[in-house]
Amino acid sequence: xxxxxxxxxxxxxxxxxxxxxxxxxxxxxxxxxxxxxxxxxxxxxxxxxxxxxxxxx
Amino acid sequence: xxxxxxxxxxxxxxxxxxxxxxxxxxxxxxxxxxxxxxxxxxxxxxxxxxxxxxxxxxxxxxxxxxxxxxxxxxxxxxxxxxxxxxxxxxxxxxxxxxxxxxxxxxxxxxxxxxxxxxxxxxxxxxxxxxxxxxxxxxxxxxxxxxxxxxxxxxxxxxxxxxxxxxxxxxxxxxxxxxxxxxxxxxxxxxxxxxxxxxxxxxxxxxxxxxxxxxxxxxxxxxxxxxxxxxxxxxxxxxxxxxxxxxxxxxxxxxxxxxxxxxxxxxxxxxxxxxxxxxxxxxxxxxxxxxxxxxxxxxxxxxxxxxxxxxxxxxxxxxxxxxxxxxxxxxxxxxxxxxxxxxxxxxxxxxxxxxxxxxxxxxxxxxxxxxxxxxxxxxxxxxxxxxxxxxxxxxxxxxxxxxxxxxxxxxxxxxxxxxxxxxxxxxxxxxxxxxxxxxxxxxxxxxxxxxxxxxxxxxxxxxxxxxxxxxxxxxxx
Numbered sequence: 001x002x003x004x005x006x007x008x009x010x011x012x013x014x015x016x017x018x019x020x021x022x023x024x025x026x027x028x029x030x031x032x033x034x035x036x037x038x039x040x041x042x043x044x045x046x047x048x049x050x051x052x053x054x055x056x057x
Numbered sequence: 058x059x060x061x062x063x064x065x066x067x068x069x070x071x072x073x074x075x076x077x078x079x080x081x082x083x084x085x086x087x088x089x090x091x092x093x094x095x096x097x098x099x100x101x102x103x104x105x106x107x108x109x110x111x112x113x114x115x116x117x118x119x120x121x122x123x124x125x126x127x128x129x130x131x132x133x134x135x136x137x138x139x140x141x142x143x144x145x146x147x148x149x150x151x152x153x154x155x156x157x158x159x160x161x162x163x164x165x166x167x168x169x170x171x172x173x174x175x176x177x178x179x180x181x182x183x184x185x186x187x188x189x190x191x192x193x194x195x196x197x198x199x200x201x202x203x204x205x206x207x208x209x210x211x212x213x214x215x216x217x218x219x220x221x222x223x224x225x226x227x228x229x230x231x232x233x234x235x236x237x238x239x240x241x242x243x244x245x246x247x248x249x250x251x252x253x254x255x256x257x258x259x260x261x262x263x264x265x266x267x268x269x270x271x272x273x274x275x276x277x278x279x280x281x282x283x284x285x286x287x288x289x290x291x292x293x294x295x296x297x298x299x300x301x302x303x304x305x306x307x308x309x310x311x312x313x314x315x316x317x318x319x320x321x322x323x324x325x326x327x328x329x330x331x332x333x334x335x336x337x338x339x340x341x342x343x344x345x346x347x348x349x350x351x352x353x354x355x356x357x358x359x360x361x362x363x364x365x366x367x368x369x370x371x372x373x374x375x376x377x378x379x380x381x382x383x384x385x386x387x388x389x390x391x392x393x394x395x396x397x398x399x400x401x402x403x404x405x406x407x408x409x410x411x412x413x414x415x416x417x418x419x420x421x422x423x424x425x426x427x428x429x430x431x432x433x434x435x436x437x438x439x440x441x442x443x444x445x446x447x448x449x450x451x452x453x454x455x456x457x458x459x460x461x462x463x464x465x466x467x468x469x470x471x472x473x474x475x476x477x478x479x480x481x482x483x484x485x486x487x488x489x490x491x492x493x494x495x496x497x498x499x500x501x502x503x504x505x506x507x508x509x510x511x512x513x514x515x516x517x518x519x520x521x522x523x524x525x526x527x528x529x530x531x532x533x
Binding site for chain 2: 026029030033034037038042043046047049050051052053054056057
């Protein structure tokens with residue numbers, strides 16, 4: 001199992017690093033987004049948005 | 058006395074795009090049904106180069122995806138951005154220029170493809186002059202949408218409703234995906250070669266190809282869903298927070314999936330595995346979104362009995378859930394080994410295209426026609442008839458392709474006791490015939506529904522003024 005996850009960091013190309021950084025950034029981006037959307041203190045404020053379109057015309 | 062002042066919007070261009078979309082739906086489904094008929098009865102190509110299957114199929118995909126789908130997205134985006142932000146379009150003139158040029162561009166695409174002018178890149182067949190023109194028109198569309206949101210009154214509309222997020226995400230993603238995949242070296246007015254070569258070209262192609270599905274045919278139409286389902290149901294969306302999660306998960310996740318189209322190719326193995334893993338992970342937000350739409354009807358499911366437009370919107374969500382489960386399963390390598398290059402893929406695409414994209418579009422288009430012409434539909438019974446034609450047609454189509462595709466996959470990899478192939482390719486083609494006929498039946502049903510819709514909409518528009526006058530007289 002350890003062999004499977006072993007990484008030869010010295011063999012990483014520029015493209016590999018760009019890809020790795022984007023992947024990690026996306027992961028944290030999703031975590032932050034989910035936390036912001038799901039925190040209980042924002043519930044009322046966010047859910048109020050859904051009523052606004054019902055009488056827009 | 059009614060003292061409320063109804064806001065005035067720029068609906069002229071939306072009306073044009075709405076009718077245009079329905080006309081292209083009729084044309085596109087006709088081309089598709091004709092192409093399907095040629096597969097069942099090849100003599101139907103009549104030895105005319107311009108309508109042989111190879112060209113007809115691409116004319117069909119461009120008409121339904123870009124002409125019908127694109128005009129529906131433009132109509133609904135221009136319609137909803139005004140209403141959700143309480144302002145007219147930033148530039149009505151630019152919207153008209155966008156709509157007219159888009160129509161002309163798409164007609165030229167269909168004509169040039171029938172003449173054999175193609176890049177050969179799936180869903181990006183337009184040669185470079187048309188591709189540049191379409192990209193510029195798309196940029197005008199995006200600019201107008203963004204500026205309309207920016208022009209809203211921040212005090213009365215401090216936040217931007219979630220349907221606009223989906224539309225904007227679609228516009229931005231499609232712009233860079235389309236431009237990067239279209240990078241090419243022109244060698245003549247209607248001939249060019251891709252800037253990329255070999256496996257890189259394949260990867261870029263499917264990075265675009267799958268995201269045309271993910272953003273153009275999913276994110277944009279989810280924008281439609283998040284506006285028109287609550288409006289038609291006259292109930293707020295089940296959970297606004299879930300819609301926010303749905304949006305960001307889609308934006309972050311979808312761009313990784315393209316590699317699942319290239320399993321067992323020269324593409325590095327890990328890339329295909331990554332595409333498959335993220336595809337499976339995408340079931341969660343996709344189903345979250347589908348449930349969010351369907352649960353909007355909680356406590357009011359009985360409305361499906363009488364509201365035929367709502368039926369279109371809700372069954373679209375059922376097909377969306379089904380297709381977004383089937384797709385990831387087909388991306389998994391074990392299933393892909395059987396399904397790839399078979400009709401199962403064609404069936405999957407149409408379960409999304411007919412069941413999800415077309416159904417949700419049809420629901421939204423009917424809704425907009427009634428609102429913009431300020432009248433009831435000419436015939437509600439015809440909407441119900443259309444619903445059943447479309448639903449039964451879709452089911453016929455996808456069931457035929459499931460059976461045909463799985464049979465193909467099994468026949469292609471069957472061996473006899475000597476280790477040689479049990480069937481020739483021609484034998485597998487011959488075995489497909491009954492299912493190709495069944496697909497034609499499904500296509501004819503769906504096409505007939507589109508014709509019924511066009512008739513119903515034309516009659517609604519023609520009789521709108523008369524029925525408004527009758528209503529006014531009755532109320533007086």
